[in-house]
Amino acid sequence: MMTEKQKKFADEYLIDLNATRAYKAAYPNVKKDESARVNASKLLTNANIKSYLDEQLTTLHDKRIAKAEDVMIYLSDVMNGVSKSSVLAMCGDGCQEVIEKPPDERERLKAAELLGRRYGMFTEKVELNQTGKVVIVDDIPDDS
DSSP states (O other), X not given: OOOHHHHHHHHHHHHHOOHHXXXXXXXXXXXXXXXXXXXXXXXXXXXXXXXXXXXXXXXXXXXHSOOHHHHXXXXXXXXXXXXXXXXXXXXXXXXXXXXXXXXXXXHHHHHHHHHHHHTTTTOOOOOOOOOSOOOOOOOOOOOO
């Protein structure tokens, strides 16, 4: 179980992984960086704090990293022309504006190709006919 100050320290530490700053934020009465650094180092070895930090970092990691399903949905949306992207377009007299546009044919084709590769749709069939004997030659010299 962590105290409120330990939890505050851990939450502050997760912001930028600066233990000294996090310690001073959780314990504002500590003014010296050296004292904050030493005590923060001790807190980072606390089993409860380590467990909490690991759990929070795993959660943050899981939220930010795309899963295979996310990639497949995105590629499908591009291939089907559902997704939109913001592009800079000329609007006459030299002015520019940002517009939303669906994927062009090249982008849709690339998404289709990547999806096809994922599903093994483009495997080459190679027929190999062997009429002779297979001979294995052991020509590696012995080290003895």
